[in-house]
Amino acid sequence: MDAILQQFFNLDIMAQAAPLVFRGLGMTLLVCCAVIPLGLVxxxxxxxxxxxxxxxxxxLLAGLIDLLRALPPLVLLIAISAGLPFAGIRLSPFACVTLALFLNTSAYYGEVYRAGLESVPHGQWEAARCTGMTAWQTLVHVVIPQAVRNVLPDLVSNTVEVVKLTSLASVVALPEMLYSADMARSVTFNSSPIVLAxxxxxxxxxxxxxxxSRLEHRLGT
Amino acid sequence: MLDIRALRKTFGAVEVLKGIDLKVARQELVFIIGPSGSGKSTLLRCMNRLEEPSDGSIFVDGVDLLSPKTDINLMRRKLGMVFQSFNLYPHKNALGNVTLALRKVLRKSAAEAEAIAMAALDRVGLKEKAGNFPSQLSGGQQQRVAIARAIALEPTVLLFDEPTSALDPELAGSVLAAMGDLKKAGMTMVVVSHEMRFARDFADRVVFMENGEVVQDGPPAVLFGPDAHPRVKAFLSELSH
Known part of the structure; x- marks a missing residue:
């Protein structure tokens, strides 16, 4: 029992590792701040x-979405970070991670939005167009707000997935939270930094x- | 004001409108009746190009509605429409439903749009419900908000597509009363409906359609009287059973 506490819940080691892990958290959040808005758009x-x-x-889009949804995001990330240099394109680890996760998550967000757009009845289009609004105005002011509201739980759920996916960046040596915690683990020979992360x-x-969960409950989905 | 000539509409191989001629004068209320499948809703939906006519012409105040040069968005706001299923925006309250086009299409300021919208809601007796969302309104109230949304844009013609068909009779009454008030105020209206009492009281002309053709077009006294076309009589007697 004591050995388990020592190996996984060692508070001294956690305290030592904390600055590194929290710096990693900063990077994780930075990746999220890049990928989530890009993916949503x-x-x-x-x-x-x-x-x-x-x-x-x-x-074209259907093919691209199929490809991105079938391809494991880690494979995509390694293909970009290890493959692109051969094409003469050299990106920073941050850019590689952002690009890979953006591609992956756009496909998923895209499917969520598509379900949302389909959930808005055609009568909404007709009503708005009958007041002289253009197709674009109708989309922006009438259809998209309803579509987003109808799939809000799925959008949030996908966003949680994105945050979790950022841990893949540890593979290409981007010092996000998991990478930093793992560094601390390998230096201290103790798993407590991972537990902290x-x-x-x-x-x-x-x-x-x-x-x-509460949103889903309230919307009755 | 509204001049429809030889209007045809086909869906695939089916000809739904077989050459309709119809004129609507300013401040006139033209009431269109007919069995389901007669093409009356399609005709109405062609009048603001929710359906694209296959052939023929529609002139609104002398403007060729079907010309590719015509700005359809500009024309549509002059051709207000009220739907059977209300089609209010569920994410906006009553006031927001009415102000949206005032803001985005007519580019009114927020204060100006709100003043116009409140006046429109007042005309349909729903000033007090301005802050309510559609889900908090009865069907009759929702339909009156939809009417307010249309009249706030000051259309030259208002098109009604079975405005009370989705309502219980007691709720339909408030909608019909609001429509009657509009008629008295001089609004030009084309109404597709089965509310024969309303037609008798307010229509200037009643048009009976069957199989995509106008069978008879005349004052209510004629179509609801002994001189009605035999097919009109048959339709009306069937309706009252």
Whole structure:
């Protein structure tokens, strides 16, 4: 029992590792701040494109979404960070992670938005167009607000996934939280820094997950 | 004001409108009746190009509605429409439903849009409900908000597509009363509906359609009287059973 406490819940080691782990948390949050807004916008564009009149665009997007959803995000990340230099494109680890997670999550956000857009009845379009609003105004002021509201729990759920996915960045040596905690672990030969990181992830995401459950409950989905 | 000539509409191989001629004068209330599938709703929806007519012409105040040069968004705000299913925006309260187009289409200031919207809601007797969301309103109240949304834009014609068909009779009464008030105030209206009493009381002309054609077009006294076309008589007697 004592050995387990020593190995996983050693408060002294946690305190030593804390500055490094919290610096890692800063990087994790920075990646989130880049990927989540990009993904939210990218996903919306994907969803709108999937409803375009152009069959070519629809087909291209459908293929791209299938590819990105079938490909493990870690494979995508390594392909970008290890593959692109051979094409003469050298990106920083931060840029590689942002690009990989943006591509991956846009596909997922896109599917969520698509369900949202489809949930808005056609009568809403007609009513808005009958007051002289353009298709674009109708989309922005009538359809998208309702679509987002209808799929809010799924959008939040996908956002939680994005935060968790940022831990993949440790593989390409981006010093986010997991990478930093693992560094501390390998220096101290003790798993407590990993536990600290886990606790921070929990503290960060558990309230969001709770909120999500309540949202779903309220919307009756 | 509204001049429809030889209007045709086909869905695939089915011809829903087979050459409709219809004129609506200023301040006139034209009431369109007919069995379901007669094309009356399609005709109404062609009048603001929610449906694209296949052939023929529609002139609104001398403007060719079907010309590619015509700004359809500009014309649509002159052709207000009220739907069977209300189609209020559920994410906006009554006031927000009315102000949206005032803000975004007519580019009114927030204060100006609100003043116009409150006046429109007052005309349909719902000033006190301005802050309520559609889900907090009865069907009759929702439909009156939809009417307020349309009249706030000061349309030259108001089109009603079975405005009371989704309502219980007691709720329909408040909507019909609001429509009657509009008629008395001089609004030009085209109404597709089965509310024959309203037609008798307020319509200037009643148009009976069947199988995509106008069978008879005349004052209510004629269509609801002994000189009605036999098919009109058959339809009305069937309706009252």
């Amino acid at each position: 990218g996903g919306l564009l994907v969803a709108l494109g999937s409803r375009s009149h152009s069959r070519l665009l629809r087909g 886990a606790l921070i992830y929990l503290a960060l995401l558990w309230p969001v997950v709770r909120l999500m």
